[in-house]
Amino acid sequence: MNIVVIGVGYVGLITGLGLSHLNHKVQFVDIDSEKIKKLNNKVPPFYEPKLDEYLNDEVVGKNVKFSDNYDEIFWDNVDVIMVCVQTPSLDTHEVDTSFLNKVFEEIQDRSNKDTVICIKSTIHPEALADVIKSSKLSEESLIFNPEFLREGTAFSDFFNPDRIVIGSKDELNAKKVYELYSGIDSEVIFTDPVSSQLIKYLSNAYLPLRLSFVNEASQIIKELGGDLTQTLQGIGMDKRIGLEYFRPSPGWGGSCFPKDVAEVVSISKSKELDVPLISSILKSNNQHKSWFAKYLEKIKVEKNYINIVLIGLAFKENTDDLRHSPTIDLYNKLNNGNVFVYDEYFKSHESIKFISELPNKSLIVEMYPLDKKFQTKIEKEIGNLNEYEYIKFWE
Ligand SMILES: NC(=O)c1ccc[n+]([C@@H]2O[C@H](COP(=O)([O-])OP(=O)(O)OC[C@H]3O[C@@H](n4cnc5c(N)ncnc54)[C@H](O)[C@@H]3O)[C@@H](O)[C@H]2O)c1
Incomplete structure (x- = not known):
């Protein structure tokens, strides 16, 4: 398939390189010119085990293109646009959707009616609804495909995920995203947009809760001399x-x-x-x-x-x-x-x-x-x- 990955951070770069290794054609675009310059020279923009190896992989090399300019991307025949930009917290603890807003402005006139917009960034549908409202994109074209990779083992997590989650209001578009991962052996959960994002958010609440439990337990154990x-x-x-x-x-x-x-x-x-x-x-x-x-x-x-x-x-x-x-x-x-x-x-x-x-x-x-x-x-x-x-x- 022809894929455009937007944002070459930890999620976008690893996912895109993984997909290109599965023989998809992947064009990456990021507004950070320094990162793109490094990638065009096969230099990792951050440290992640095996990143160097995948950047220099022969199959990957044939399938990827990196650019810092949306106009340099070949938009005809793009099957899936993967949105992988950051979604940080505002001071109010609400999610900052400004990065997504900018991406939607860029892609709304470049994608065609068959292009699926696959949201990998962590964002809940209610927050995204406002972003969609102010763009020309339709809700049906959006697929939520939250990412669960862990930094430090990101490639292994990409190729061996515990589950792939696809949240969608449109069955055909969901299938298109499913096909992206046909080279990967994993459980797949097809669900609605809200549930897909809640799987992501509540997993990311449970995991630190567990770590905090262990840490509080450690205090008790240490103080009691266990x-x-x-x-x-x-x-x-x-x-x-x-x-x-x-x-x-x-x-x-x-x-x-x-x-x-x-x-x-x-x-x-x-x-x-x-x-x-x-x-x-x-x-x-x-x-x-x-x-x-x-x-x-x-x-x-x-x-x-x-x-x-x-x-x-x-x-x-x-x-x-x-x-x-x-x-x-x-x-x-x-x-x-x-x-x-x-x-x-x-x-x-x-x-x-x-x-x-x-x-x-x-x-x-x-x-x-x-x-x-x-x-x-x-x-x-x-x-x-x-x-x-x-x-x-x-x-
Ligand atoms: N880092 C992780 O381990 C991880 C795991 C799972 C999910 N996520 C989620 O994935 C999303 C991305 O996280 P990340 O850690 O990869 O972020 P990141 O900050 O490492 O990368 C985001 C990239 O998007 C680029 N970008 C910003 N605006 C852009 C625009 N308008 N056009 C093109 N590129 C643009 C930035 O320059 C940056 O390179 C977040 O929503 C995060 O919550 C992250």
Whole structure:
């Protein structure tokens, strides 16, 4: 099929490269000329495992085109336009639809009556309704195909999804999107637009809720002197609970969970629903980060360490995405002069002090499991240190 992917961020680029690997013709357009320039030189615009490999893949190379100009795209015979632009939160916690608005302005006169507009951005139908109203596009041409890939394992998630969700008011258009994924073996849920987006939003509320539960449980276990790993294993071995996604951490972050939880709360409020559990997920995460900061300060004082070193600046392993990174929050909460960040990929960031070697007399905190190469480097450095403590909170 002929596809146009709008937005070469984490979702658009990975999805488009995945589809081109399945032999679809994919034209990418993004207003960020720097990103497009890099892609035309086969340089990844961000870090994602295997991105380099797919950019240099022979099949992909034959099927893709990157542009920063909508007029350079061949719009004739485009079967599907995939909209993958960002949908951040406004200060009011409502979703910011301005990026979608601009995209709709660009495509309304370029798409033809048979083109399916496939919305991969996370946006709920009520918010999108206003965007559609102010454009010439019809509701029937829109298909909601929410994305569930995780940064750090994005290609593997693209080719092995737990489910593909297609929300639509038009059966033929839904089928067209289904055909896009014919090379992928997955359960497919055909549903209406509202349900499709609620699958996405409520999944993104449940997952951080689970992480926050584990983190609150960790506080209780630590304060009572229990063994964190054994206790959590003992809980998760109950099949109704499960061990997947049950890892304690200094806090969770990222580009999606914080904004999507805020949006679920905002949608609920607009419907005058009282949802105390979901409403407290963000608060729980903030409190956990504060608890963790105090936990570190206490160890530092008790054991007379001079420095606290946080290892890993991104919001989790195997990505360079800094959006809502718990490391940045923790750094700010701890900021008393002797707090540093150590990272192999990042050496600078506004108002953060980096170090290039681990110092003596330090409380060293690995924020998330690091990749083997970095881990080996750190182990070597640690061999030369005296008076230090190395914390991996999830162990
Ligand atoms: N990042 C994730 O892991 C993830 C996972 C699932 C779903 N999502 C959802 O997918 C959407 C995209 O997320 P992302 O992380 O890929 O965003 P991103 O910020 O990484 O990328 C968005 C891209 O869209 C481009 N863009 C903005 N306006 C444009 C326009 N008018 N025309 C062309 N390009 C434009 C930006 O320049 C940017 O490159 C969001 O709604 C997000 O909630 C993200």
